[in-house]
Amino acid sequence: MEYLSLKKEIIDNKDFKKLREIEQFLLKQGLRLDKNIEYTIAVYDEDKIVATGSFENSILKCIAVDKNYRGMRISNKIISELVAEEYVRGNNHLFIYTKPDNYNTFGDMGFYKVAQVPGEVILLENDPCAVGRFVENLKKKRVDGKVVSAIVMNCNPFTLGHEYLIEKASKESDIVHVFIVWENKSVFPSNIRYELARNGIRHLNNVILHKGKDYVISSATFPSYFIKRRDKVTRIQALLDIEIFTKYIVPALGITRRYIGEEPFCDVTAIYNNVMKEVLPLHGIEIVEIPRFSKKREIVSASKVRELIRERKFSQVKELVPDSTYSFLCSKKAIPIIDKIQNK
Template structure:
């Protein structure tokens, strides 16, 4: 009789070693970001395991000798129940490509597949509904659109410079703002700052990324920045780039994507490299040198530091007037938490 148990990997070193051994046998990364793990045991032997982070199911492994026991579905049901209790009804799975038929039989739909990773989903809203929204937002008659995907945490003169440059090259530019709430400013705040900062440009449409571009689902390493293993970041970056190229770009008839060069973050640099490799020849990647003012390269990181230190002069130098006004409007209501937690600058009583 098999037994299902929760594994407390951070507290139980013996169990962590069993889990690690099973993961390594399956050639899976033991450094994956996970918040909850289950295991199936045959006596004292760990024979299957599965984990999730938010609504992303990952690290699914069944020992080779137990492949005929339908342990994947026995693992999946309680994991999904736990995720539902956390408030999610939309699930993603990262797994190996050879398991595609198994998970499709369990009601999952394939989003994208690479040689290394299969990425599936179940529930709503899903990729189909997101793509339907993009079709509604498409500017008709534009066949050479450009795109920029940004976190804008917050929106700086550097971001504005990138958008203005793209607008001079492309007849229309779609600016996607990351929907993930893992940044110091909320998704809503960042969206509003971007809309205000590009309002003077008539050939720009601002859209959310939802779960399908640089998100916790497609590219979780992005939010770990340089704490993320670069090999893992590279695999995820490639998957994110392929999803964009094959699912999103064709709908909006995108021919160009614009990014800033990346002297600060190795993970973002890995992403730029992945896009360069994946996009050619259908999509041209334009890499612009970052804007500098008074020999200082503009970055959102420097702006957040200036906010903590109340450095008004740097804010005036690095922020467009629209962002400066937005922040000043709520500045006295900003809850500043210098420990670096999520939504570090979160406005109250909005």
């Protein structure tokens, strides 16, 4: 296919020479090549790259056009081709994370603003009604109370630590909404993590479980290729996530409090927690930080459980997870997951 006298090429993800050329092109545009791209288009003027675009799952990324070739609607054609390929793969609800300066460019191509961190990042989607439907579906699960709490968890897998945090919130709240982060980067798939959490909280009548889906942003899926300072990435992601939380989730469910687990080990989570403690009170949301649950003087964590699975120490795994999680780990459904952990 031609763009004027230009040629388009779909780049093989195993063609490291061409990927390196794209990486160098993006660096000149002030961007980085995202390591998780699945599909890439490059536009050439003879042997010179003048534009490129990629996607990973439902997120379009690494879209750039050489300054000397702008105004030729090349970016429109790249977006159109990426969207068409996404549709072929069954991904109809698409997102772009980009610099706020690019809002008008992508807005003209049918993308709509969800939320932004001024001067840093804007999240766009290709369906103007999608976030509204998300809010309306949340409202169906609204239960009013004096203290309505929220917790966001990954549960990779669901442990006694997760159970402890939810039980504490349950005792101290009228209603607790638990959101399971929905991404495909965890070794335990999203639907499995959701079921493990659901089975682990069956005894709590005031806890409502949600699938985080598209509007609870995971650090695993947040693209940072356009953020120049890598040390700012976690803070910017947290600010965007909190903007979505306060703009859509809080009013839909009447949230008044958010519970978080203390994080003594993971720097990324610690930064995220600090941003929440800084920003959420400005929106009238109380933050409650709970010390990590310990057993035999050792903090219980999902990463520790995965480590014990890798080491085939299942008797020790049993001590760190609820019976429902351990029953799953002993089932046939868990075999592919356990194999993946042990052979990693």
